Amino acid sequence: MQKNNYMEVTFPSLSVNEGFARVCVAAFCLQLNPSVDEINDIKTAVSEAVTNCVVHAYPKTSGGLINLKCETQGQMLIITVSDNGVGIKDIEKAREPFYTTKPSEERSGMGFAVMESFMDKVEVEKNDNKGTKVILYKRISRLQEQVKNA
Amino acid sequence: MQIKSKVYNNTLYVLLCGELDEHSATHTRITLDNVFAGGDFNQIIIDLSELEFMDSTGIGVLIGRYKKMKDRQIPIYICNPSKQAEKIFKMTGLYDIMPKIV
Structure with missing residues (x-):
């Protein structure tokens, strides 16, 4: 039985770090032997969560920090993306497909809908101090190992 | 993001190469608008075979270009x-306005 593992990284709220966050999580989750599809699903969901921070969390300041945590619990991958920004006024509304507070910027309003569709479970909470915390869950099937052992 | 394009038989072929996210969205928007502005064509085909990553930011970029070309x-x-892109397109109904061709 593999020991549970975790990692944590903090970076400035810059769009260039979206790609970094995706690759970082993908590299961490390799220990669970995910399929290529599972890795790509996770990368997409992480990108949505980090983009929300970059676009919405720190509108009036020159930027803040984004904290990214990943942990494994057995075959469950748990990813937490949090910021100390302005927070989401109405979380329920924000999770509705096509809802966006910035329609003039060609935004689809599909961020949370995509996270929900690509992960097993998505939780959105107010962060302890201020800002938002998004928790993404995905159980990795370990298909490759099953094939190896077959 | 690198964007290659050519016009052949009245069709503008556009190949998106790289990653389409918030970071590359502005560059992608501007480049596509420039490519779409010129040339002699009556339809556009966007080829995503070289697109390594796309999230829902891509939907906003594509719908924005659709609106301009609709006029x-x-x-x-x-x-x-x-x-993954296919899943996002189906979720958002993008294929209703930009049909998929094989």
Whole structure:
């Protein structure tokens, strides 16, 4: 039985770090032997969560920090993306497909809908101090190992 | 993001190479608008076979270009999306306005 593992990284709220966050999580989750599809699903969901921070969390300041945590619990991958920004006024509304507070910027309003569709479970909470915390869950099937052992 | 394009038989072929996210969205928007502005074509085919990553930011970029081309009555078609891009297109109904071609 593999020991549970975790990692944590903090970076400035810059769009260039979206790609970094995706690759970082993908590299961490390799220990669970995910399929290529599972890795790509996770990368997409992480990108949505980090983009929300970059676009919405720190509108009036020159930027803040984004904290990214990943942990494994057995075959469950748990990813937490949090910021100390302005927070989401109405979380329920924000999770509705096509809802966006910035329609003039060609935004689809599909961020949370995509996270929900690509992960097993998505939780959105107010962060302890201020800002938002998004928790993404995905159980990795370990298909490759099953094939190896077959 | 690198964007390659050519006009052949009245069709503008556009190949998106790289990653389409918030970071590359502005560059992608501007480049596509420049490419779409010129040339002699009556339809556009956007090939995603070289697109390594796309999230929902891509939907906003594509719908924005659709709106501009709709005024000129030039249809846009999508081909070769990744599995993840396909899932996002189906969720958002993008294929209703930019049909997928094989």
